[in-house]
Amino acid sequence: MRFKPVPEPPAERTVLATIQRALPATAGDVDDCCRLLLAETALETRDEAATWLTFLRALELATEEPAGFRRRDAGSGSALDSDRLRRAFRARVDGADAVLGVLERADGPLTADEVAEAIRSERRQSGDRDRRPTRSVETQRERIERLLEWAALLELAEQERDGYRIAPARE
Structure with a gap:
C-alpha cells in the first residue's frame, strides 16, 4: 500500500520521534488521536495531525487498528532505525x-x-498520464519539494545549493 499525504518536513528528525511518541501505545486508549497530537506536539491543525498520522503509518511508525491508532514499536530494534525508515x-x-x-x-x-x-x-513516455487525475504543476512541484526535503532528512538525498542529488550508498 502506498500513502499520499506528506507533511511539511521538520527541521530535525527528532520531531518525527516526538510525534510518534505522542501516539498511544495501545489502540483504543485515546478516542481522538488527532486531538492528542495537537495537545502533545507543536502541530497546530487537525488536518496537519491527520496528515502526520497517515505519514507515520507510511513510515511504519504507527498502525491503524479497529480500535484506533497506536504507535508501532520496532520490537528489539529502534522504531526510528534509519535503514528501516528509508x-x-x-x-x-x-x-x-x-x-x-x-x-x-x-x-x-x-x-x-x-x-x-x-x-x-x-x-x-510510458503512457501513464491517465492513471490518476492530473495535479496542477504547482501542486505537483510543492509535493515533490516536500518529498525531496524528506529524502534529505532521511539521508536518501543531499541538498546542495543547486538542488538535490542522491546520497552516496551506505555501507
Whole structure:
C-alpha cells in the first residue's frame, strides 16, 4: 500500500520521534488521536495531525487498528532505525520512489522543478498520464519539494545549493 499525504518536513528528525511518541501505545486508549497530537506536539491543525498520522503509518511508525491508532514499536530494534525508515519511505510513500529514481539517474543536482519535469516526461513516455487525475504543476512541484526535503532528512538525498542529488550508498 502506498500513502499520499506528506507533511511539511521538520527541521530535525527528532520531531518525527516526538510525534510518534505522542501516539498511544495501545489502540483504543485515546478516542481522538488527532486531538492528542495537537495537545502533545507543536502541530497546530487537525488536518496537519491527520496528515502526520497517515505519514507515520507510511513510515511504519504507527498502525491503524479497529480500535484506533497506536504507535508501532520496532520490537528489539529502534522504531526510528534509519535503514528501516528509508526503506519504508521509498516503498510506501507515493511518489518517493519516482523522485529518488530521477535523482539516481541524474548527472548532477536537480531542483524540484527539474525533478517534476522529469517525472512528467517519464509518465508521458510510458503512457501513464491517465492513471490518476492530473495535479496542477504547482501542486505537483510543492509535493515533490516536500518529498525531496524528506529524502534529505532521511539521508536518501543531499541538498546542495543547486538542488538535490542522491546520497552516496551506505555501507
